[in-house]
Amino acid sequence: MTLRIAVAGASGYAGGEVLRLLLNHPGVLDGSIEIGALTAGGSAGTTLAAHHPNLLPLADRVLGETSPETLAGHDVVFLGLPHGHSATLAEQLPPSTLIIDCGADFRLNDSTAWEKFYGSPHAGTWPYGMPELPGARDKLRSATRIAVPGCYPTGTSLALAPAVAAGIIEPRITIVAVTGASGAGRSLRTDLLGAEVMGSARAYGVGGVHRHTPEITQNLQALTKQPVSVSFTPILAPMARGILATCVAPTTATAAEARDIYLAAYADEPFVHVLPEGQLPQTSAVVGSNAVHLSVHVDASAGTLVVVSAIDNLTKGTAGGAIQSMNIALGLPETAGLSTVGLAP
Amino acid sequence: MTLRIAVAGASGYAGGEVLRLLLNHPGVLDGSIEIGALTAGGSAGTTLAAHHPNLLPLADRVLGETSPETLAGHDVVFLGLPHGHSATLAEQLPPSTLIIDCGADFRLNDSTAWEKFYGSPHAGTWPYGMPELPGARDKLRSATRIAVPGCYPTGTSLALAPAVAAGIIEPRITIVAVTGASGAGRSLRTDLLGAEVMGSARAYGVGGVHRHTPEITQNLQALTKQPVSVSFTPILAPMARGILATCVAPTTATAAEARDIYLAAYADEPFVHVLPEGQLPQTSAVVGSNAVHLSVHVDASAGTLVVVSAIDNLTKGTAGGAIQSMNIALGLPETAGLSTVGLAP
Amino acid sequence: MTLRIAVAGASGYAGGEVLRLLLNHPGVLDGSIEIGALTAGGSAGTTLAAHHPNLLPLADRVLGETSPETLAGHDVVFLGLPHGHSATLAEQLPPSTLIIDCGADFRLNDSTAWEKFYGSPHAGTWPYGMPELPGARDKLRSATRIAVPGCYPTGTSLALAPAVAAGIIEPRITIVAVTGASGAGRSLRTDLLGAEVMGSARAYGVGGVHRHTPEITQNLQALTKQPVSVSFTPILAPMARGILATCVAPTTATAAEARDIYLAAYADEPFVHVLPEGQLPQTSAVVGSNAVHLSVHVDASAGTLVVVSAIDNLTKGTAGGAIQSMNIALGLPETAGLSTVGLAP
Amino acid sequence: MTLRIAVAGASGYAGGEVLRLLLNHPGVLDGSIEIGALTAGGSAGTTLAAHHPNLLPLADRVLGETSPETLAGHDVVFLGLPHGHSATLAEQLPPSTLIIDCGADFRLNDSTAWEKFYGSPHAGTWPYGMPELPGARDKLRSATRIAVPGCYPTGTSLALAPAVAAGIIEPRITIVAVTGASGAGRSLRTDLLGAEVMGSARAYGVGGVHRHTPEITQNLQALTKQPVSVSFTPILAPMARGILATCVAPTTATAAEARDIYLAAYADEPFVHVLPEGQLPQTSAVVGSNAVHLSVHVDASAGTLVVVSAIDNLTKGTAGGAIQSMNIALGLPETAGLSTVGLAP
8 A cells, every 4th residue: 555645845945855855765766655745835836846956856746735635635744834834734634644743833842931932822742753862752653743853952952861861960051053054944034145144154043032942941851850951052154954063061970971871872773873982073974864973072171061963954853853753653664764874075 | 664574474374364464554555564574384485376366465475484584674573383383483583573473372371271282381471462351452562472362262252251350150151162164274184175164064172172272261260260161162164264152151140231241341442342232243244354243142041141252263363363462562553454344245 | 525425225235345345445534535325225224234244333324215315415326226226316316426336227338238138228328337448447537427347247358358359369259157146136035045055056047148248248349340249157156255257269379479468458457467377266365355366378279268267246346346436437546445455265 | 696895995085975875775775785895095994984974884994905905806896096096906806896997097098188188108998987978888788897987077078968969069169167176086285175165266277288178078079070179167166066067069059959959868868857948957956966957058149059067076977977887787777876866955
């Protein structure tokens, strides 16, 4: 029996990346998975080639309107929609359809935090698509609704979870994360123009106001009884893809102790890789892949643990994490269609 | 009377930037300053055009050997040499010559810290070329030896000094600073090749081992009796110039209090600019200029002060700071030849 | 007496660059020139800092509406408006006002060519602001209306004019020119987003349809009686500024003959520089400056002359050329406020 | 039976890209192909992770010395060596070993052209690994020696071959091709440093002196009796990967005629794709893939055919072409392990 997959928001970066990965998925290659409806908002009626000239095998596909009708009759529906659009749509699809939401609508447990950061009523909470967090993988098995984590929460939660869970840091955490411009989506904003972005680094969402802050805190708070505080600063760097996150917190552990905890925590994880000592993460090494590269350091003089992580924001940070969760929910091999080999240089 | 200026290490980035700025200095434009000997190590005998095709008016100048002989007879000598080479050379020049060292040799007071981070005997300490630090400007007047600060210490010390001096933060400080590739100098290293650097962000010198760490600590420790700790992580981003530093420390101050302290501290400084609320630093806005752009934030939820600064690492971070100090030492207007107007886009 | 200068379209890249250069103009520095009204379309009412954070000395200026009223009372008015807007506005300003149009409206002589490429009625022809072309400088003296050349026509006409005028090439010319993203202006288009532009080169306007084609042809046709044909292809490269143009045409001249013609043609030009043999143009060497770097080659095997030129599209290619023309029209030194020193690296 | 593959020069970009593609090859995934010896010159003894941190599955592999001994016992040997090293090594390997040389040694037929451009004795000529050229595919079947084409010859020969073969152009051809920095290999040269490359475009090898010129000419001359001349100019742009080539020649054909010829020529080619009218090639759409994107234009006013092509210089331009040829020589499906889906953004 063939599984049919639809992608809503196929003209955006998240939708395009889901399709890029699906085209290399063994299920699509052997015909057991079929790429069905591709839909969009304002771009409905155009071909996919107009938005993603890299997706040659689907170049001539015409985008439909994003609606319950066009998405009906699919076993899996990926949503790459602006925040706030997923809830209404999801209600109109059958409960048995596996809906995988790349947006934020169903990520947060705390409706107060949701309303504070997103300014709209809270839609609810779905199983969270970060299988590497303690307990998360089980909740994804046979799930029919999945909330894909944000890109920053992916890179930073995986960088910090072992230390928080092991109690080797005081959970007053400082994070500075550098992202490529695709992290902002395909939004028409003057400050995202190439001429503005190239040759320049700039901060944004400084002072605890970035929407990913409560999501990071939620992920880490679940691992400890101590109150977690997160000071998070995102930086836009002149590159298309990638997140490099530097995560710092007070510790009294030694470098060897910290490293051992990370090696143990991720020993069985197919995508999270603690680099050999002396090697440091670089985003080019993970671009296009679902890999997470981590390095673990202790600054004995400052009394801090420093963990640096690199991910591709569109792959492991969005669409790759989404496919990984889909694989788990469908009972497929978790790594199907996902590579640990990045594109470099 | 004409003042003669020599630049040793003219083939490197620091030397080239000193020359770029001198070519626009009013003293050079009106003939009261003359650009004399340009010297190099392995590149002696080549023309300046081979190294700095942007410096058209000096294109045909032939580089001499860096030696006491070629540098003799100049009133001012800029040194843009690898660390460890300045001390020997300086001893062989007359005490009356104004020597401005863009290298690290004379920046640190603490010989233990020097030896730990640089692995060689400590040469001494010269007046420190960051006039915006409390008390520093006076020590530069009539100085004949000046140590130009490191690029990271410039961007970060100016971002933190007012908060430390005012006592509004607990001085356990986390700094993550993003730099352009020129910060590494013109060194032939595989990891600095364009194909490696472009499209990628990576950390280096993580865990308290970067040589600028003790210099930042020294600058801030001078402002408080509390012990200062600095956890510093440098990040290489795909751009040629610029440093964007994010500086975080625990605070109980309000955003308004913090902002007022910064506005007061820098009210009379010609190059340090606290941005209007809502505007955030971006390196493109300061590229090529001697300006420092700062934004000041309090993350009330995390209980932290966050200050973001942008500088051009080669201008304010090296050669611009050097010219600024030269102006002070020579009794010229401090801003002569230095712009607050960056090149953007 | 103080000269007052207004800039209409101050929120765009051309307007911003005019202001960046004016801030370093000796007339502004000594007070004989005053920067008056800054105006915009949709951005009227905002501060200049919101658009050009690099222009610190003018940060608090509020943009007025672009209208005859706000522009009245100025001696010089720069127009950085979308094509088609300059003619109406110019008619409403006094004939004695020096109007310098950075747009295309008054560049072409041939109304048929205008209508074919711009699709609107031809407004007329103004003296052309490329003083290095034969006869052009004289027409700019005491002019009160000046059409600033397009960026591609600047880099390519100066690369080809000596060869065409000397008759050493068969004027069937192929040009491929690589530009930075600021060449497209500050337009909100998906294909100009940083994530699209970085890491990618792409052609546009291929096949003789780019609007600068008739302008290049017009400049060169004026220099020869043979019919000139130009095959022009523009390429967008991942950089903010700069144009590197490769210009190729059949020749029987030797390399030495060709080089001598160029050296003679530009011997007295302050901004056009024929590089020494063996040195090739690179845009970083001219960024921020008004310099034009040229290299002249003969491919004896293919029987072609190849001239490569580098300019900054916003400086010599737009605002620098505009200031240079203003200086001539006002009887100021032609190079006032304009540098031949580029920002590199 | 398992096929064993060795890669000599595994620390370089070509060798790394061969390995990146092999890791995704169905033969490697199903165990019928085994990645054997990885060797290097100066880097022998280090791990692959030190050179290619993106190749996680092979991270711990230690590089051997490049020698006949380490390469013995393999069925296929890829050579990614500096020019001039392949011939000696090849002689010492069994005739039955399939040797695929990513270097230039065996590409040219004409020993005079070889000696002129490479300055060393000509080693000979091997079957040429560009199966899309007329007659080339058959020569690769059962070949045991294959010369992988140069990156520029790949992008440009495929862009021009149909027009030359059909006789619709006068074969006096002008080519300007923009490349990313990986095209220069992993050479330690000052002009390839990130700080030099970023924010800048520059020409190199201008005037018919680039070594790929005779190879392009050879490919096209084989298709016509008219004498072919090629004026080729390479441009370095600030990106890691990709070649965008603009190819221009006189024509009297119409756009429709030209387009039809290209559509027919490449109708059955799995990797060469003539874009729909109105869509233009961009390198980001082919990065990481083996696809060639072409657009075909006629500039009726200039009387020229303009063909623009985009490839990834490391994939289709080197390692992808090498794998494609290997597949043919081994009788595997030609597209095995090679994607037409690029990484964008």
